[in-house]
Amino acid sequence: MDNSLIQSGDIWLLCAFLAGWAAISIYLEQNFKWASKVSGAIIALVGAMVLANLQIIPLESPVYDTVWNYVVPLAIPLLLFQANIRKIWNESGRLLLIFFLSAAGTVAGAIIGFFLLKEFVPGLDKVGAMMTGSYIGGGVNxxxxxxxxxxxxxxxxxxxxxxxxxxxxxxxxxxxxxxIKFFTEKFKTPYMDERAQNGDDTNQTEAASYWRRKEISLQDIGMAIGTSFALVAVSFLIAGWMDELIPSGDDVNFIANLFNGILGDDYLMLTTLTMIAVTVFPKYFEGIRGSQELGTYLIYIFFVVIGVPASIALIFQNAPLLLVFVFIVVASNMIISFLLGRIFKFSLEEVIVASNANIGGPTTAAAMAIAKGWTRLVVPILLVGTLGYIVGNYIGTGIGVWFSGF
Known part of the structure; x- marks a missing residue:
């Protein structure tokens, strides 16, 4: 029964809400210090969560399905246009290492949580796959x-x-x-020290400073959107062919199922083809301005959508142990990130943004780096975190296939 003020069938009202609240979240982040510190991504998510629980907006609607089915696939290539593997390694090799060490914490947490709770939570193998991918890449995974x-x-x-x-x-x-003094004493803090030395003599928020106006043409918008559509169409078409061509199911061997799962999956094919295209034709993709902005805005809309079905009553009524599971995964990520970060002498800021990029994706990690004034970490964590979108699907798929055997 839909008891919300805005009904699930009010398509244009809900579209206006999704696009408008994403825009408001960005506006708040760029114009108010408190919002910049929280980050626009969290404002988008929490705002939708509050409105859904107050029954202002519905928990389910075809509009939300449209975002999952069409907006997210378009956002993935736009965010991957800068994911040149050679460039990531050359510019962000150090950050890439702590990112993967942090990702190991996610995998360890998923394994621990699964074997502790698999007897009590139906479908935990699927949740384990989803959360592993999400806590290495992001919401798109x-x-x-x-x-x-x-x-x-x-x-x-x-x-x-x-x-x-x-x-x-x-x-x-x-x-x-x-x-917290304990962490600043245990880790070096070069980015915080640099910011303290330079001072903060601007009235602008860090978000506004980073996402400042840039020169962009109609051609840039056309090439960005057109290329993204083309990559999605070709990837999904090839994945469909592969899914039909490669046998799968209980009556075929593991290798065939594995190749079907990799080559026949829409999103794995999309991330793989985009990554290959960007690496083979770097000048073309680097010449397209505005792709990061367009992709980020679409992801902000997605953040609004994933906050919508967050009925707090639902989780405590139906699946309170899922909270325990995700707590184990996040706690494992944090412990291993900071422990290995300390052992391998990473800075506090590097560990924080790497763990953030795992749990929330490159958008939230970049937003945090911007909010804290660690501007030299923004581009590297965007590059590294974007790679998480790619590997997250592969690792999540592997975990899901493994867990489903139990």
């Missing part, structure tokens, strides 16, 4: 893997609530860590 493993709608909704609640809480923890 969650969407891709939930579709791949055909997770039931109620399970996806419950997982989204648990994910969002834990993600928002963890972001606030990461925001607070630079002010």
């Amino acid at each position: 969650f969407a891709a893997l939930s579709t791949k493993f055909e997770a039931p709608g109620e399970l996806v909704s419950s997982a989204v609530v648990a994910d969002n609640m834990m993600m928002a809480l963890y972001f606030f923890v990461l925001m607070a860590l630079p002010a």
